[in-house]
Amino acid sequence: MTASARQVFAGKEAESFLTAVEDRLETLLEQRYADADSAFLERAAGHVTFADAAKRARPRLVFHFGRAVDADLESMVNIAAAAELVHTASLLHDDVVDTADERRGRTTVNTEWDNVTAILSGDLLLCFALQQLDEVDPRLVPSAVKVVEEMSRGIMLEVRSRKNLETTPAEWSSIAAGKTAALFGWCGGSPARIMDDDDAADRFRRCGRHLGIAFQLADDLRDLLDSESGKDRFADIRNGHPSHLLIWASRTDDAVYEQLDALWTGRAELTDEAVEEAADAVLATGAPERTRAALRQQVDRALEALGGYADRPGVRKVAGWADQLAREF
Amino acid sequence: MTASARQVFAGKEAESFLTAVEDRLETLLEQRYADADSAFLERAAGHVTFADAAKRARPRLVFHFGRAVDADLESMVNIAAAAELVHTASLLHDDVVDTADERRGRTTVNTEWDNVTAILSGDLLLCFALQQLDEVDPRLVPSAVKVVEEMSRGIMLEVRSRKNLETTPAEWSSIAAGKTAALFGWCGGSPARIMDDDDAADRFRRCGRHLGIAFQLADDLRDLLDSESGKDRFADIRNGHPSHLLIWASRTDDAVYEQLDALWTGRAELTDEAVEEAADAVLATGAPERTRAALRQQVDRALEALGGYADRPGVRKVAGWADQLAREF
Numbered sequence: 300m301t302a303s304a305r306q307v308f309a310g311k312e313a314e315s316f317l318t319a320v321e322d323r324l325e326t327l328l329e330q331r332y333a334d335a336d337s338a339f340l341e342r343a344a345g346h347v348t349f350a351d352a353a354k355r356a357r358p359r360l361v362f363h364f365g366r367a368v369d370a371d372l373e374s375m376v377n378i379a380a381a382a383e384l385v386h387t388a389s390l391l392h393d394d395v396v397d398t399a400d401e402r403r404g405r406t407t408v409n410t411e412w413d414n415v416t417a418i419l420s421g422d423l424l425l426c427f428a429l430q431q432l433d434e435v436d437p438r439l440v441p442s443a444v445k446v447v448e449e450m451s452r453g454i455m456l457e458v459r460s461r462k463n464l465e466t467t468p469a470e471w472s473s474i475a476a477g478k479t480a481a482l483f484g485w486c487g488g489s490p491a492r493i494m495d496d497d498d499a500a501d502r503f504r505r506c507g508r509h510l511g512i513a514f515q516l517a518d519d520l521r522d523l524l525d526s527e528s529g530k531d532r533f534a535d536i537r538n539g540h541p542s543h544l545l546i547w548a549s550r551t552d553d554a555v556y557e558q559l560d561a562l563w564t565g566r567a568e569l570t571d572e573a574v575e576e577a578a579d580a581v582l583a584t585g586a587p588e589r590t591r592a593a594l595r596q597q598v599d600r601a602l603e604a605l606g607g608y609a610d611r612p613g614v615r616k617v618a619g620w621a622d623q624l625a626r627e628f
Numbered sequence: 629m630t631a632s633a634r635q636v637f638a639g640k641e642a643e644s645f646l647t648a649v650e651d652r653l654e655t656l657l658e659q660r661y662a663d664a665d666s667a668f669l670e671r672a673a674g675h676v677t678f679a680d681a682a683k684r685a686r687p688r689l690v691f692h693f694g695r696a697v698d699a700d701l702e703s704m705v706n707i708a709a710a711a712e713l714v715h716t717a718s719l720l721h722d723d724v725v726d727t728a729d730e731r732r733g734r735t736t737v738n739t740e741w742d743n744v745t746a747i748l749s750g751d752l753l754l755c756f757a758l759q760q761l762d763e764v765d766p767r768l769v770p771s772a773v774k775v776v777e778e779m780s781r782g783i784m785l786e787v788r789s790r791k792n793l794e795t796t797p798a799e800w801s802s803i804a805a806g807k808t809a810a811l812f813g814w815c816g817g818s819p820a821r822i823m824d825d826d827d828a829a830d831r832f833r834r835c836g837r838h839l840g841i842a843f844q845l846a847d848d849l850r851d852l853l854d855s856e857s858g859k860d861r862f863a864d865i866r867n868g869h870p871s872h873l874l875i876w877a878s879r880t881d882d883a884v885y886e887q888l889d890a891l892w893t894g895r896a897e898l899t900d901e902a903v904e905e906a907a908d909a910v911l912a913t914g915a916p917e918r919t920r921a922a923l924r925q926q927v928d929r930a931l932e933a934l935g936g937y938a939d940r941p942g943v944r945k946v947a948g949w950a951d952q953l954a955r956e957f
Contacts, residue, residue, distance in 0.1 A: 392747055395724075418721055418747060419784045426777040429758075433770045440769055441762045448755040455748045 313616075316362045316376070317355050323380040331427050356514070357382040357486045364503045365490035366613030377435045378489050384428035385443065386482060389450045391421035436493045446481045453477010462539030462563040464549050464556055471546055472512065480511030502604050506617070509601035513624055516594040519543045520587060520628050523578055533574050536581075539563045543593065544586040552584045591628050598625040642945075645691045645705070646684050652709040660756050685843070686711040686815045693832045694819030695942030706764045707818050713757035714772060715811060718779045720750035765822045775810045782806010791868030791892035793878050793885055800875055801841065809840030831933050835946070838930035842953055845923040848872045849916060849957050852907055862903050865910075868892045872922065873915040881913045920957050927954040 358379035365375040395417045425447065432439040457474045460466040487507025491499035519542035522535045535542040536559065541549075549556040558577050561567035598621045608614050687708035694704040724746045754776065761768040786803045789795040816836025820828035848871035851864045864871040865888065870878075878885040887906050890896035927950045937943050 392751065395743065395747060414724065414743075415784070415787050418724060419780050419787075422721065422780040423777060426773050426780065429773045430770065430777075433773075437766055437769075440766075441759065444755050444758045444762075448752060448759075451748050451751040451755065455744070458744050458748075 313359060313362055316372070316379075317358055319372075319376045320355070320358045320379045320383065323376050324383060327380065327384075327427060327431070331423070355383070357386060357482060360483060360486040360507055360510075360617065361490060363613035363616045364487050364507070367503075367608060367611040368491045368494045368496050368499050370490040370494050374435050374493055375490055377431055378439070378493075379486070381428040381431045381435075381439075381443065382482060382486050384424045384431070385447060385450075388421040388424040388428070389447075389454070391417045391424070393454055439489055439492065442485060442489070442492070446485045449481040450477045453481070460541050464541060464546075464560050464563065466541040466546055468543075468546060471541065471543055475512050475515040476508070479515045480508040483511030483514070484508035499608055502606055502608060503614075505604040506601045509597045509604065510617070510621055510624075513594050513597035513601065513621065516543055516590055516597065517624055517628060520590050520594070523582065524587060524628070533578050536562065536574050536577050537569065543590045544581055547589050548581040548584040548586040551586075552580075555580045555584055587628075594628060595625045598622065642688060642691055645701070645708075646687055648701075648705045649684070649687045649708045649712065652705050653712060656709060656713075656756060656760070660752070684712070686715060686811060689812060689815040689836055689839075689946065690819060692942035692945045693816050693836070696832075696937060696940040697820045697823045697825050697828050699819040699823055703764050703822055704819055706760055707768070707822075708815070710757040710760045710764075710768075710772065711811060711815050713753045713760070714776060714779075717750040717753040717757065718776075718783070720746045720753070722783055768818055768821065771814060771818070771821070775814045778810040779806045782810070789870050793870060793875075793889050793892065795870040795875055797872075797875060800870065800872055804841050804844040805837070808844045809837040812840030812843070813837035828937060831935055831937060832943075834933040835930045838926045838933060839946070839950055839953075842923050842926040842930065842950065845872055845919055845926065846953055846957065849919050849923070852911065853916060853957070862907050865891065865903050865906050866898065872919045873910055876918050877910040877913040877915040880915075881909075884909045884913055916957075923957060924954045927951065 361375055361379040361382060365378075395414050429440055429443060432443055453474050453476060456470055456477065460470060460474065484504040484507040487510075488500040488504030491497075491503055519535065522532065522542060523544055525532070531537075534540070535545060545559060549559055555577075558567075558580055562569055562573060562577060567573055601621050602609065602618055605614055605618065609618060690704055690708040690711060694707075724743050758769055758772060761772055782803050782805060785799055785806065789799060789803060813833040813836040816839075817829040817833030820826075820832055848864065851861065851871060852873055854861070860866075863869070864874060874888060878888055884906075887896075887909055891898055891902060891906060896902055930950050931938065931947055934943055934947065938947060
């Protein structure tokens with residue numbers, strides 16, 4: 300999330316809510332990893348859990364959608380903390396799968412510790428999340444398990460799409476759903492769920508899913524367009540991630556397909572120059588406009604899903620954030 | 629489980645129950661991995677799930693304890709299938725953690741496919757197990773999550789105990805609890821749980837846990853004593869697993885400690901002769917008698933836990949099996 304989008308999505312109340320979520324996560328990791336034998340797991344889990352603190356998009360969704368249905372603060376904090384644990388667990392397994400060394404400038408757990416620690420602390424965090432949810436409302440557990448299933452399937456597809464230009468737009472969507480949309484949707488719907496407001500739960504869940512896809516499209520755009528973000532630019536080309544833009548460009552223009560395929564199959568050397576050239580070729584196909592349009596469509600659908608709830612205070616915040624995300628690109 | 633113990637524990641009804649569990653697992657894997665993208669996961673999960681079919685100790689426990697409280701067959705099949713899925717998921721993650729090439733003579737999923745497949749199909753199987761249980765009775769889900777937590781902690785401890793002769797008897801127990809006893813206990817208690825028989829659920833759970841520890845002690849004994857089983861003998865010494873016997877022997881006799889430590893730290897070469905010599909030294913300490921006594925104690929506690937339920941038909945089967953396990957060594 301960029302600074303400007305974050306501002307729209309924030310506000311004083313949201314910030315104090317996030318602090319409460321932060322505290323809950325800290326207490327939870329301390330308690331659950333209390334014995335000396337697993338103190339290293341607490342550090343490993345904390346390494347990932349707290350690295351991402353600046354964003355906390357999922358807790359923000361829980362907070363704003365929770366306010367819209369007057370959910371109690373305590374339950375919202377617990378739902379948000381559980382969402383962060385599920386998210387962290389997936390990052391831990393994802394990094395082993397990826398054999399990633401770094402995530403947003405920090406070394407990964409599998410590198411700083413080892414695969415064992417990453418796999419097992421991921422498994423444990425998932426257990427803690429489900430246990431936490433069972434205390435809030437047992438009905439939230441099956442939907443969370445369903446999210447984990449979708450996330451696992453998404454990671455699996457993503458692995459198989461690596462350096463594979465045959466990846467289809469439909470596969471891109473399934474990956475985005477697993478990586479982001481499933482959990483975003485769950486964060487949107489869960490507060491209304493415990494308030495027994497099924498209509499709101501369904502609408503907020505759908506809104507959250509569309510936002511998740513939009514979020515992922517923005518991420519893909521940023522990699523090719525945003526020279527100022529901290530992420531290393533053109534990482535998608537360099538690492539063989541078929542982003543929304545790369546898929547569209549290579550399906551539209553055979554020369555671009557050839558250029559990317561040569562880099563991804565090792566037929567061409569992956570120099571900085573070659574990567575920049577490929578990026579320029581992708582940009583020249585009009586892929587950014589196509590992805591921008593897709594992003595706006597997802598945001599529109601997210602807003603449509605809100606129906607009569609669009610004017611409630613928390614919901615207005617989410618809508619404003621979505622709007623900002625669409626206007627940014 | 630040896631052939632003789634298996635006979636005691638079996639019977640015609642049990643066998644047809646196991647066939648039903650087998651069918652359920654097959655249907656479940658087929659349905660859940662229906663799409664073409666994940667068909668390879670079905671094969672990977674099946675590779676592990678069905679390799680172990682001859683034993684199926686967990687479904688047997690569900691069946692016999694379920695009969696004792698007149699649980700309906702359909703629920704019992706589902707509980708047993710879920711237990712096998714949890715068991716399989718832990719084997720999949722365990723093999724990645726272990727970087728194991730073989731499990732009981734078959735190549736592991738991480739070797740035949742890769743780590744990705746092993747981690748993600750493990751994550752998915754766990755999701756399927758919890759979803760299955762939610763359909764039987766939502767109250768079974770939190771207890772299953774607790775089991776997964778204990779299993780993960782057990783694997784973690786086991787990894788840290790590898791080639792480590794400082795592993796304490798208490799740590800051995802925690803590892804055995806995570807590897808076997810937690811899920812055995814859950815299998816024992818769950819059928820009574822859904823029948824709202826809390827007293828039976830608690831007793832059968834405790835009985836199952838003691839049986840799990842006994843099972844693990846038998847496994848440790850077998851590695852040093854049983855020359856006829858298919859497993860490669862002295863694997864514990866060769867692979868640096870501090871079994872119950874190795875821990876006891878090395879704490880009792882400094883020379884044995886030195887001998888094992890030299891092999892595990894690489895100061896001595898791990899030849900077949902050196903391994904056999906170390907095994908002879910361990911046997912000479914009286915470790916087998918000590919472990920046998922521990923096994924008998926666990927079986928006694930398992931039987932004690934049954935209280936007034938000891939005479940029920942299914943329970944008698946379990947008691948007979950326990951007794952056989954104790955007499956075998």
